Each structure stands twice: as C-alpha cells, then as structure tokens.
Amino acid sequence: MAGHSKWNNIKRRKGAQDAKRGKLFMKLAREIFMAAKEGGGDPEMNSNLRLAVDKAKSNNMPNDNIDRAIKKATGDLDGVHYEEFTYEGYGPEGVAVMVKVLTDNKNRTAADVRHAFNKNDGNLGENGCVAFMFDRKGYLVIDRQTTDSDEDDMLLEVIEAGAEEMETNEEQFEIFTAPEDFTEVKGALEKGGYTFQASEVTMFPSTYTPLDKEGVEKMVKLIDMLEDNDDVQDIYHNLDADDEILDELS
Incomplete structure (x- = not known):
C-alpha cells in the first residue's frame, strides 16, 4: 500500500486550509442524519451511524451537533x-476520481459535479468506470509523539488487534483494516491507550497517476471546487503528487 501517505496529503492540506468549520460540520451532520434515518439512532446497533459519529468526533464536531443530527433523523423530518x-470520472490527464454525495436534488448536484469536472480539464464518466481502481479500507492514524511505542511494538499491537497492515513514517503510524474489522481494531487500540489523528472507513486507489506541477494545480482546483459544494461528502482519487509541489500550492 505504498503511496497512501501521498494520497492523503491533499486531504490534510485541504483540512488545514479549511476555516469554514460550519460547512464541514454541516456535511458531517448530513452523513449522521442519513445513517440514523436508515438504520436507527443507536450507534451500538447501527454500524454506519457509529462510523459517521466517529468521523465527526475525529473532526472535533461538538456532541450537541451530533445529537441534534440523530434526533432530526429519528423525529419529525419535515x-x-x-x-x-x-x-465517477477522470480529472486532468486521466486521474481517477470518485465523488460521494448526499443530496435532496439529484439534478442540481449532477449538474454541479459535471460542471466542476468540465471546468478543470476532467470529464464525468459512467458508473463503474473507475470504481475498480479503488479498495475500501479502514484507516487509523496515530501521531508518534503521543506514544512511547516504537515501530516493532506498535506492529505487534496492531496485528494482535486484527489489522491488516501498518505503514510508518517519521511522524505517524498508519494502520489499515478490512472494513468489517475497523470498529473492533479501533476499539482494541483505544483500550491500549491510543488516540487517533484520523479514523475512518474510506477508499484507497490500487494504482496512482503522477502529474507535473501544472497537472497537480488543475487537480487541486477540481478537488477544491468539488469540496466547496455542500452536497459533496467525500472525494477519492489516485493522484500521485510530489510533496514539494503540494507545499508550494498550499
């Protein structure tokens, strides 16, 4: 799974830039709303809701906002x-892109997503055109400064918890799980005293598309335009961008 850190760089860059906390919380609340509406308001009995709540908490969403979203979903919805x-589609120079949305107006959202692709040298494709390039995985990140565990000790704990793989860099331990094992692995590591910089079930590309500076700039503009759309919940892509280029663009 080499390259996951590169894939995640743009996510971290956007998250660091995004001062619009209200917009982020609205998207998280909508995801919680949908999960609670479809599977009930008890996170212990609704795994999708539990994942949505965990994602919200990892982004520092207040508990009151989380509770309000659940209550809306299980009460009078007006x-x-x-x-x-x-x-699904292709960004600049054939970068694979998947865009997950939650919307109350499909026609509006489809037009907005298509416009974002067209404006940034991309094109929207048919369902399935890039999905085969991605694998769904649980993803946990531990800041190495928050633990005394070295790489060998951490690897043993991760394996014992049931994870599939771990990658290490100077700053972080990145842990990957099967989607169905995510909650169990996270719970086991939490019991061991670990906290997480990120924790979610998400999509990872099996291959990556490298771009030069001009291509990366176009791709970042596409991502920014999509993320500014209130209906867009998540964006997955297989861009391989040089860290120096990303730092310069940020």
Missing part, C-alpha cells in the same frame, strides 16, 4: 429526504 450517489 419532509427532508436525502439520497446518496457516487459519481
């Missing part, structure tokens, strides 16, 4: 109806 869709 006719609110969201649908989940995933759009």
